[in-house]
Amino acid sequence: MKTRTRIAAITAAGIVTVGAFAGTFALANSSPPMFGPGPGPGNGPVTMPRGGPRDGGCLGVPGVVDPSGTLTETQRTALAANAEEEKLAHDLYTEFANRYELQVFDRIAASETTHLEAVRTLLTRYGITDPTANQAPGHFATPAVQATYDQLLAQGSASQDAALQVGKTVETTDISLLRESLNGLTAPDVQRVYGNLLTASQHHLAAFGRWSNR
Template sequence: MPTAAPSEAWRDRAGFCAPDRAVLPSGPVPPAQVALLIELAQRTKLGHDLLAVFADRYAAFPHSAPSQTRELTALRQLLERHGLADPSAGLGAGLFADPGVQARYDRYLAEGRTGRAAALDVVRRTAAEVVRMLDDARPGLAAPDVRQVCLHILLAAHRQIRVAQAWSSH
């Protein structure tokens, strides 16, 4: 079944572009992929919240935070579509229900506040973590809607790494 062309609402200059998940066929999501989607939503929120702080502090990453907002929205819609709860939904910036994610956020925030180069390294590392996670999971993604959203987030994470590297030279 062909997918619809991405709407402008899902395009951005930082690289995230995804077709409407409602037009993609769904499928069963095994327990391991449920855990992956929940972890991915938390990591995306973590990256988004860090980018927002660092963008304000260092006047960098002008298009990355909106991209991660769209990624997080896509993930939350996907979780909802499959009847799964996002433990970070409804929590304010920098707040996480999972103590491990909260500790990682606090550690990365402290590192990034030491200077612009450190903030760029944190952004690069958080995107690289997403890349590793999705590279490992990609062969087992069976549901078309899950596979499509994860592939777009994987591509966006690669772009975020390149953006962080490009800003490092400024």
């Protein structure tokens, strides 16, 4: 199954299997270790957006400073797909922030902006067409991603609790996709960004869980 189509399939499936995904990955509330290379470029301090993990903030994604490597065609496709997934998360959370008075959506949407910028930097570095370029909020180049966005937006528009559930679905899906994308990856710069995004998604998932239990 193509990566972009799989994103939509996993996300749609996640609507009814969030608990199963969360159990599979057994996410802890403490900060997990970074992925990527050991000491070297890119290992400097990262910043914490206002609010911190408890209120939806996460570890910032530093600039892409690690050396580039080689990507297979499958890995190039996955990088473009991850850009669309980051935009999907950003656009959904922005919509929910406008509908509900929960700071978690506003803060995580801001984080997703940084995440998408990091992925776009990699797309430029590797000469990969950015599928999110010139796409208005809520609009996507890939039909399957568009359908997933529309479905999740409708679900989250039903109530505040439903929107928080969508947030957990999106972050659980991101974790699954990033783990898969890291499999067999050797390019240091992409490893670093994916590792940071994985850590961020774990923080986001924990934050949505905390807000759901209030």
